Amino acid sequence: MFSYCTEPDTLASLAWLTCYLTTGAHMSLYMSVFVVLLLIAITAPVALLFGFGGASAARSAFPPLSWLGKGYIAIVRGVPDIAFFLFFVIALDQAIEWLRHQALCPDWSEPIRQGNDFVVCQAAKMPLGNAPQWVHETYGFSLAVLTFAIVFGAFAANVLFGAMRAVPRAQLETAEAYGMTERQTFWRVLVPQMWVYALPGLSNLWMVLIKATPLLFLLGVEDIVYWARELGGTKTPRFTDYPHGDWRMWYFLALLVFYLIFTRISEVALDKLMARLTRGQATAAGEAQRKAVA
Amino acid sequence: MKSIILTTAAVALTAGMAMADGHAKTVRMGTEGAYPPYNFINDAGELDGFERELGDELCVRAELTCEWVKNDWDSIIPNLVSGNYDTIMAGMSITDERDEVIDFTQSYIPPEASGYVAASENVDIESGVIAAQTATIQAGYIAESSATLVEFATPEETVAAVRNGEADAVFAQKQYLDSLVEASGGQLMYVGEDVPLGGGVGIGLRESDEELQGKFDAAIVSMKEDGTLNAMISKWFGDDATLYE
Numbered sequence: 001m002f003s004y005c006t007e008p009d010t011l012a013s014l015a016w017l018t019c020y021l022t023t024g025a026h027m028s029l030y031m032s033v034f035v036v037l038l039l040i041a042i043t044a045p046v047a048l049l050f051g052f053g054g055a056s057a058a059r060s061a062f063p064p065l066s067w068l069g070k071g072y073i074a075i076v077r078g079v080p081d082i083a084f085f086l087f088f089v090i091a092l093d094q095a096i097e098w099l100r101h102q103a104l105c106p107d108w109s110e111p112i113r114q115g116n117d118f119v120v121c122q123a124a125k126m127p128l129g130n131a132p133q134w135v136h137e138t139y140g141f142s143l144a145v146l147t148f149a150i151v152f153g154a155f156a157a158n159v160l161f162g163a164m165r166a167v168p169r170a171q172l173e174t175a176e177a178y179g180m181t182e183r184q185t186f187w188r189v190l191v192p193q194m195w196v197y198a199l200p201g202l203s204n205l206w207m208v209l210i211k212a213t214p215l216l217f218l219l220g221v222e223d224i225v226y227w228a229r230e231l232g233g234t235k236t237p238r239f240t241d242y243p244h245g246d247w248r249m250w251y252f253l254a255l256l257v258f259y260l261i262f263t264r265i266s267e268v269a270l271d272k273l274m275a276r277l278t279r280g281q282a283t284a285a286g287e288a289q290r291k292a293v294a
Numbered sequence: 295m296k297s298i299i300l301t302t303a304a305v306a307l308t309a310g311m312a313m314a315d316g317h318a319k320t321v322r323m324g325t326e327g328a329y330p331p332y333n334f335i336n337d338a339g340e341l342d343g344f345e346r347e348l349g350d351e352l353c354v355r356a357e358l359t360c361e362w363v364k365n366d367w368d369s370i371i372p373n374l375v376s377g378n379y380d381t382i383m384a385g386m387s388i389t390d391e392r393d394e395v396i397d398f399t400q401s402y403i404p405p406e407a408s409g410y411v412a413a414s415e416n417v418d419i420e421s422g423v424i425a426a427q428t429a430t431i432q433a434g435y436i437a438e439s440s441a442t443l444v445e446f447a448t449p450e451e452t453v454a455a456v457r458n459g460e461a462d463a464v465f466a467q468k469q470y471l472d473s474l475v476e477a478s479g480g481q482l483m484y485v486g487e488d489v490p491l492g493g494g495v496g497i498g499l500r501e502s503d504e505e506l507q508g509k510f511d512a513a514i515v516s517m518k519e520d521g522t523l524n525a526m527i528s529k530w531f532g533d534d535a536t537l538y539e
Contacts, residue, residue, distance in 0.1 A: 024338035236477035
């Protein structure tokens, strides 16, 4: 990075450190911070969408839809994350390739399952075998977002399901008395009021999601914990210009600070959001807010 | 001037397309990236090591377009058989158990010794606590012995366990341990006898991928015959390393 970095072992400690912290490998570490932030930023709304869909389905009056919603919540919540991540992603990937294989290579004669092997024609590969590495990475990233969204969506669905039931019955009865249809009651009365009951549960999920990113490496996405472990590990002089002992403690300490700052910012933002959602609500906190203004 | 640039660009483009046609398939090479000198991440953040250099040379000889992919050791075989990449070059010893699930080319590193490294001379490797990486032949060997096995996901953690006293010794391929012992300044040392394990290191492939296996086998044979493989082994593993005759 800097011009004086050509012979690191001759440098004083501070200059050495500036060189060390700007190696290509460290750049990958800094990049992975953005990857993680991007993943969380995309996953959170998608998971909320899954949760909203699951919760709406679970409280549906139409039994099959209700079973679907409740089944989704029960199954995904019950399966350990790591099992889900290992099994589901490989299965999903194979399902996509199987479908493409059926569509694109109808005259393929060999079986797809050959013992342990899963073999589809080259044209059905997802992404294509000759696609550049960034396409593979983006595909892996999208699979990661989808998997995270399904897992966290199930938890969010349960939270929202509870929140929908926590809205006082009197509110809904009033809406009905005004002649609103079921759909109108749902969108105009129930949904706007449920958030205040859902937020504590959702904020928990948000905090867990922030910390769940090391699962990403199972999906081939290199997150910050992977790089901290990799860079902090012992480096011997034969393979690097910057040999050092086991520095994982310092790297994990830096991660600790990063996560603490991140969760603190989240807490402040969530508190603000909570205050905003409480305004005008028929809850104790909403009542207190009203009195404080009056 | 402009037209020259345009023509050059056009020529480059068509050449690129011709290349792409000739090598319609990119061979994706899976490795771990945490096992120096076999494979590791260098200062520039790129994959480096004996297997990187060897793999690139093999691809040139077999006229293949290759691309490297990093994968956790734990899931390196499942991801191969499900087709996420096409080969494994990750210091993986050829064993009967693995051969049931995947295929190997002939070895590109001759059968090598595994050794015990400890933080003091008087460690009991017969009945002590021995660290090894999960799903390796070394872990299998310790599990069968009378010693207590503790497994770790990465090679780094197995050595760290010895440094912080969690394990009495680490058991691994000596060529991985060599540089660590050398750099530890006397803190770490070899103890006990070396143990010859496994049938050498080979490229792991899907059992259905016989064509690719043939190409890599031929390339390995050609490198063995002209002596470039031995030179590469000496370069990365030192002059004491076992060579092909």
